[in-house]
Amino acid sequence: MSTIVYIGGQKGGTTKTTTSHLMCLGAILKKHPAAYVLTDPHRRIKSDGRPYGVLDGRDSAALAQIITASHNMGNGWLVVDGGGNRPAFDQAMAEQAQLTVVPFRASEEDLESVARDMESMPHAVALPSAWSTNKLAQESAQRLIDGLDKAFPGRVIKTPVWFVNSTAELLGATLENPSTAVRNAARHTFAILKAAFDGQNGPNRQETTRVEDKSAV
Numbered sequence: 776m777s778t779i780v781y782i783g784g785q786k787g788g789t790t791k792t793t794t795s796h797l798m799c800l801g802a803i804l805k806k807h808p809a810a811y812v813l814t815d816p817h818r819r820i821k822s823d824g825r826p827y828g829v830l831d832g833r834d835s836a837a838l839a840q841i842i843t844a845s846h847n848m849g850n851g852w853l854v855v856d857g858g859g860n861r862p863a864f865d866q867a868m869a870e871q872a873q874l875t876v877v878p879f880r881a882s883e884e885d886l887e888s889v890a891r892d893m894e895s896m897p898h899a900v901a902l903p904s905a906w907s908t909n910k911l912a913q914e915s916a917q918r919l920i921d922g923l924d925k926a927f928p929g930r931v932i933k934t935p936v937w938f939v940n941s942t943a944e945l946l947g948a949t950l951e952n953p954s955t956a957v958r959n960a961a962r963h964t965f966a967i968l969k970a971a972f973d974g975q976n977g978p979n980r981q982e983t984t985r986v987e988d989k990s991a992v
């Protein structure tokens with residue numbers, strides 16, 4: 776059975792699509808099979824030159840079929856890209872996925888939105904993304920991670936996906952030859968999300984990460 780990872784959240788521009796592609800590319804570079812699933816009806820599918828599968832899940836029947844088929848596939852990663860602004864879809868996908876990730880950038884707006892998503896998807900984890908590599912900016916951004924972690928203990932990934940200028944390559948028409956920076960970001964993203972999955976499902980799994988903790992909100 777392959778592992779379904781849902782990258783969701785209601786706000787646009789939080790890096791859902793980029794993170795989904797980074798995860799797939801990272802998996803492939805680590806020799807794990809991976810496929811990207813498009814679900815946003817307003818987006819087109821671009822599979823040219825990609826070393827991972829690209830599946831069209833924009834139609835709900837097609838998406839259901841992809842998910843059913845993934846139960847019979849070998850080990851690998853099925854990364855489902857949300858699309859924003861579809862709370863009911865987010866919740867339904869979060870129930871199907873073995874790991875739900877809500878990326879957020881270092882802004883108050885993203886923080887408010889990710890907090891709402893964390894409440895409506897009690898198993899989701901938050902991922903700081905497109906995070907500044909500048910020391911000063913990082914220090915102030917760290918307050919956002921710490922504040923969110925206080926509200927949702929154990930549900931915030933502590934290692935961010937760093938800001939990489941060339942990630943725009945991932946959303947281009949083809950991906951024949953990803954740059955070193957993108958490949959490194961992809962390996963890093965895969966490692967972080969795989970660790971989050973292992974943390975929720977491995978032998979040392981912490982119950983707190985799977986249990987809704989309303990008292991802390």
Ligand SMILES: Nc1ncnc2c1ncn2[C@@H]1O[C@H](COP(=O)(O)OP(=O)(O)O)[C@@H](O)[C@H]1O
Binds near residue numbers: 787792938943
């Ligand atoms: N790690 C990153 N570093 C730098 N820019 C990023 C990163 N991830 C995403 N971006 C940029 O942020 C913007 C929004 O990303 P996108 O993946 O389209 O978000 P969403 O799918 O949530 O709307 C895009 O311009 C994208 O290139």
Ligand SMILES: [Mg+2]
Binds near residue numbers: 791793
């Ligand atoms: Mg998107």
